Amino acid sequence: MTTLSELRAKFIAGTYTPTQAVDAALQTIKQQDEGINAFLDVYQDATKEAQHATTQYAKEGASAPKLLGMPIAVKNNILVKGKKATGASKILENYTAVYDATIVQRLKEAGAIIVGATNMDEFAMGGSTENSAFGVTKNPHDTTRVPGGSSGGSAAAVAMNAVPAAIGTDTGGSVRQPAAFCGLVGFKPTYGAVSRYGLMAMGSSLDQAGPLTNSVADAELLHEVMAGVDEMDATTIDTDTYPKVPLKETYTFGVPRDFLRAGVDPDVLEAFETHIKSLQMAGHSVVDIELPLFEKGLAAYYIVMPAEVSSNLARYDGIRYGRTAEGKNLLDVYEQSRADGFGAEVKRRILLGTHVLSSGYYDAYYGKAQLVRKQMRAELAERFKTVDVILTPTAPTPAFKIGEQTDPLAMYSQDIFTVPVNLTGVPAISFPMGTVKRDDKMLPVGVQYIAPHGGDARLFDLGKKIYDERR
């Protein structure tokens, strides 16, 4: 479980080089990925970049760019110029990115070496990576189980030790839940902290990119490189957009007890209680809070998200790029291209979104959902007057078996603790809080810390004290 900071120290000292690190990454992928399927594409040209980085460290030492020579994997809904960007969808199976996403450009400028693209649920829709058009990714902790999703390939790539860090996207928990299932740190920034330019849009008012890493310090490092105002994304925020969220010696945590009664696995709950005790031992205080609207967030999410999906995915029409079908007229080409190109979950959400936006239903669904969303935000702001951080398990269960969840609604309930965070736009981090035993295997489970808008640094501060120091 190498961290970026450990690699950095070795690179500077010259005891280990970027060439060795990238070779090791490519070797691990070659030897192990057939059984895991974390990667959709591996970039052999990374070797050459690594050699340059090795030379640069020899010259510059500690003054080299802070991510120089670090092998990193990127989810395949993030554009890397000249590389295939499929979104794990058949409709884009031969699409090549024309430009770098802003976050990719910033990672490259900081010296990171992108070694490959990771698997995911098609267009980031799912919580298990089973919805990929290119086969399921397996959880390295137990290959009969899912790695979570939708950034399951990114999580598995780090958990199988192919790379020390990977980038994912989080619309309703898609970085945090796979991080929890694979024993990693996963971070979802304040909405707008990170540019969405060059990310395949899913739910534009919810999407944020975030890191999956072995330590909170690494997540902070990657986030700082990726974050910041971008003129290509008008929703990016500045450091002074929200009031300053101060760091403290000890914090007050709020636990929404009623919320936890909803179908949380008893072993997950036990690990959560143990985590609460460890916080109290460390001098923090933990109080019960009520978040009645948060409990209902899932219903609002499954209106807002499909609505935005149905509109965002209208661009995949088989005309300008991507897979196309033959047809007798233009309409026929659209309908058949989309029939052949999209998987079942994507079609399900497009139809649902089309329904909630259609005339006569718009006010009853989308209008109401936006109202709920606003009221959730107010409820949250009220709670943050008395607590510093809100605490929940990241997911209600540990990683489930591949093929186990067949009912879409049951699958959606995986997101119960994560979606309110995206709906309200606040930042949240997930890191391991212990393990639970299933079929004689120890499966990691994660805890989620939620901070007020702009409180990203508070989550890193706490995570470093509580998780990194014990790692």
Next chain:
Amino acid sequence: MNKDDITHLASLARIRLEDAELEQFETELPAIVDYVSAVNSIADEKDTEPSPGMRPNIFREDAVTNTPNQYSEDIITQMPHSSGRFLSVKKILNIED
């Protein structure tokens, strides 16, 4: 929500559905719609204040920022059907059927 409703939605969304898919969505979609209808009882109707966090439109200078043809080649090569520098599509007028 019945089969006709779903067929109509699919046609609005420009997706051709196979019979098997239609049958599957006919059982799944009403359950999901039923679930999300809960927002009707949650939303506080008396609330008419505008949403917080709404941001005004952000404009940039109306000026060309790319160099001419910077991306043309890369974009044209991705077109499924093209003719020289043009994208070709099926005829949209005078459709016989």
